[in-house]
Amino acid sequence: MAEFTMELSDEQKEVRDWLHGFAADVIRPAAAEWDEREETPWPVIQEAAKVGIYSLDFYAQQYFDSTGLGIPMAMEELFWGDAGIALSIVGTGLAAVGVLANGTEEQIGTWIPQMYGDANDVKVAAFCSSEPDAGSDVASMRTRAVYDEAKDEWVLNGTKTWATNGGIANVHVVVAVVDPDLGSKGHASFIVPPATPGLSQGQKFKKHGIRASHTAEVVLDNVRVPGSCLLGGKEKLDARLARAREKAKKGGERVKNAAMATFEASRPAVGAMAVGTARAAYEVALEYAQTREQFGRPIIDNQGVAFQLADMRTSIDAARLLVWRASWMAINGKPFTAAEGSMSKLFASETAKKVTAQAVQILGGNGYTREYPVERMHRDSAIYTIFEGTSEIQRLVIARTLAGMPIR
Numbered sequence: 001m002a003e004f005t006m007e008l009s010d011e012q013k014e015v016r017d018w019l020h021g022f023a024a025d026v027i028r029p030a031a032a033e034w035d036e037r038e039e040t041p042w043p044v045i046q047e048a049a050k051v052g053i054y055s056l057d058f059y060a061q062q063y064f065d066s067t068g069l070g071i072p073m074a075m076e077e078l079f080w081g082d083a084g085i086a087l088s089i090v091g092t093g094l095a096a097v098g099v100l101a102n103g104t105e106e107q108i109g110t111w112i113p114q115m116y117g118d119a120n121d122v123k124v125a126a127f128c129s130s131e132p133d134a135g136s137d138v139a140s141m142r143t144r145a146v147y148d149e150a151k152d153e154w155v156l157n158g159t160k161t162w163a164t165n166g167g168i169a170n171v172h173v174v175v176a177v178v179d180p181d182l183g184s185k186g187h188a189s190f191i192v193p194p195a196t197p198g199l200s201q202g203q204k205f206k207k208h209g210i211r212a213s214h215t216a217e218v219v220l221d222n223v224r225v226p227g228s229c230l231l232g233g234k235e236k237l238d239a240r241l242a243r244a245r246e247k248a249k250k251g252g253e254r255v256k257n258a259a260m261a262t263f264e265a266s267r268p269a270v271g272a273m274a275v276g277t278a279r280a281a282y283e284v285a286l287e288y289a290q291t292r293e294q295f296g297r298p299i300i301d302n303q304g305v306a307f308q309l310a311d312m313r314t315s316i317d318a319a320r321l322l323v324w325r326a327s328w329m330a331i332n333g334k335p336f337t338a339a340e341g342s343m344s345k346l347f348a349s350e351t352a353k354k355v356t357a358q359a360v361q362i363l364g365g366n367g368y369t370r371e372y373p374v375e376r377m378h379r380d381s382a383i384y385t386i387f388e389g390t391s392e393i394q395r396l397v398i399a400r401t402l403a404g405m406p407i408r
């Protein structure tokens with residue numbers, strides 16, 4: 001286990017500064033354009049691929065940083081550049097993690113390279129879990145996967161919604177129900193390979209923020225995938241279902257929801273994204289407050305403005321510390337006995353919403369226009385309290401964990 005220190009290593013600082021440079025020189029200057037276009041910023045993703053930021057190798061290296069700080073630092077810097085573009089760059093990672101967590105070595109080797117493509121022909125991937133009637137309540141998912149034994153194929157039917165990169169992805173990872181009697185224990189994940197007949201994009205959403213990130217419905221109409229596309233394989237699934245049926249038969253046994261546990265470890269990364277957006281807005285507001293003069297002096301000379309900046313910076317630093325603590329716990333296998341992962345996501349996302357609103361206020365009329373980036377950052381920040389579990393769901397998870405109650 002890494003010894004605790006608040007000091008970043010030289011190597012960590014180097015990576016952070018390199019990412020910051022990319023965010024400042026490539027992402028930030030492109031932010032307003034892609035926000036207006038509401039399209040996937042392919043040229044920026046390609047630039048990221050050329051320098052090695054858009055690749056599994058890069059994220060794997062960050063993930064295995066023994067302090068746990070590699071991923072949160074990367075997220076904070078990229079999202080400091082721009083949230084919509086950064087999500088377009090890291091969104092594929094959601095699907096890749098789905099395969100890494102549940103797939104066999106062969107599946108990892110086959111599908112992850114196809115998710116990213118290469119610098120000359122970049123691809124993206126989508127992770128499709130949410131449905132119109134199954135958002136926070138994942139267990140009410142309806143998309144069905146039925147095994148056709150004669151052909152060794154799975155047949156998928158249903159409608160997914162809110163999928164980042166849905167429909168434009170080269171590879172889709174789809175979560176579906178294989179045993180409706182088992183609730184979320186009866187779910188399994190499938191790879192839908194490129195150009196599989198029956199998978200189509202439904203509505204593409206026009207969003208409030210993170211508009212450079214593509215979000216759409218994904219319709220699955222008799223989508224047939226080979227048996228080898230079931231993540232983890234049939235034997236493992238059958239054994240898992242048998243165990244779940246056995247537990248269900250015994251009844252009353254409190255089983256911690258595995259999906260919730262996985263989210264608990266991944267939530268600090270979303271918290272770090274929120275810290276990046278909050279920090280970006282705070283920096284713009286600080287500079288503006290020091291240069292904008294009213295009543296013959298910079299507006300920061302008024303306590304009403306200065307104290308807001310003090311509170312903004314304090315909350316951002318507190319949010320980062322919660323994110324870093326949870327990330328350190330995750331990589332070192334510490335149990336989240338107080339739902340520390342959810343705590344970090346809850347506090348950082350609420351901080352981003354508050355801080356970006358304060359930044360708009362400090363910039364006055366300018367803050368309300370698209371001439372200044374805080375307007376976009378304020379819109380972007382609203383996503384953090386919604387995806388990967390809303391703030392209410394984080395509170396529910398924290399409260400139930402503290403009370404020793406089952407999550408569902």
Ligand SMILES: Cc1cc2nc3c(=O)[nH]c(=O)nc-3n(C[C@H](O)[C@H](O)[C@H](O)COP(=O)(O)OP(=O)(O)OC[C@H]3O[C@@H](n4cnc5c(N)ncnc54)[C@H](O)[C@@H]3O)c2cc1C
Pocket residue numbers: 094127128129130132134135136137161162163164165207210215383386387388389390391392393396
């Ligand atoms: C831009 C964007 C990108 C996304 N990307 C993906 C993706 O790539 N893949 C994917 O699978 N999903 C994705 N999502 C889906 C996202 O995770 C869901 O939107 C989120 O989980 C909330 O579900 P919902 O929208 O159905 O809201 P609901 O679950 O309907 O919630 C509505 C409101 O009710 C509250 N609520 C619900 N249940 C409770 C409760 N028990 N107690 C208190 N309050 C409650 C919620 O907190 C919320 O305020 C994305 C969403 C967005 C907006």
